Amino acid sequence: MRESSSLGDRVYQALKKDIITGVFQSGEPLSEKLLARRYRGSRTPVREAAVRLQAENLLRVVPNRGYFVKHITVNELIELYEYRAALEGACAELAAQKGADQTVLEELARVGEVHFQQDDRASYEAFIVADTAFHIGLAQLTRNQLLLQAVRDVRCQMERIMYAAMDLQYYGESPAHEHAGVLEAIRDRDPLRARQLIQEHIFISKDKVLQLASNSRVL
Template sequence: MAQLEEDVLTETTLADEIAFQLEADILAGRLQPGSKLRQEELCARFGVSRTPIREALRKLQAQRLVTFAPNRGATVRTLTRQEIEEVYDLRAELEGYAAQLACARADDDFDRRLIAASSDVQTRAQPDPDRDVSDRKLNVEVSESIRGFHHIIQETAGNATLVSVIRDLEALFLGSFCSHEMADPGIAERLHVDEHRGIQDAMLARNGAAARELMRGHILHAKKILLDYLDDTGFWAGHDDTDDQEQPND
């Protein structure tokens, strides 16, 4: 049983790493809209079986970066600028509200967990200089630490419906979690380290209004970094608005 659980965990981690790299390739324009994502080619590229490849493609489908159609397999799709703006604007308001609610429910245990999560973000967002920013495992680690910080606040808000909606939006597009690749190091450090620390300090002070505004500004800042990056790379050219929802079977 333990070996089975370890195998499942390994495949899930591989799927996360592969999905992250493919997402980065799509956002950087290395994979153009309409490009085919053939499973056998991806297996060869990443040196894995089809299982983590299928899981990675499902993750990208949930983000609406990949579509599936009968007899066509997986194809790269591009979100529109309006879709990205709508997702981030909603997240900014909802995550800000969650931060305000969490302030009213926070306790000593919350403080300890939030400080630890903030420290983890800082550690992972400022890695050993020998590790390249394109390192798939590093990117997943940074993303997970950021997600953990946000999730602690959301779960403390005490509103299950609110958390569910935020998670749906989060799953739709994860660009904010790879923005350390999209901005120069100084901007990325402000986004990941300074802004999380500011949110933490407002939460520890139980200043709900400040926490709400800081969280809102943080999400909107991530949106700006993402959109500026996509504008600069010409991401919108050749957009394909197809949205087939078959499952990967290539």
């Protein structure tokens, strides 16, 4: 039983990564046979992984037809960014209320100032990792496990969006200055400013992504 569970987790993690990073494109059909061969497992762990990924809105399971990588609609993008603004705004506010160790803030500042080179996929992939670490790091400052898990979950969708944008040769601008402003507000123990700045940061990203999505089927 433990070995079966381990195999199921391995297939789930591998398929999830391939969807997020764009190995499998939005709307692409995926057969159980193909996935079982790719991940060196049987169809049972593939089915288990598909159920979990459907619950995470990454995969669509169609009876008698198979699996399809889930499209992200414009309305879903809007809802995702509204959710992020509410969630991460609450995280920033709570972090500022509780305060944070200076060493932790300095480490987050280093992560948050990671830049990337335009049209350089490797540097942008490194930036995606750093950006996720920054936002999860902010959530960790709340010392609230429910908020932290919610931010971890939403980052999966955000990473998928960032990889899709990169496939369209869109890299955007570095958010290092915006990240620094949020950390400064937390350092100053200013909850309302911390909330405002992280929400402004999220809505700037939202406007750019919505403009990109209106001209693309990649998402």
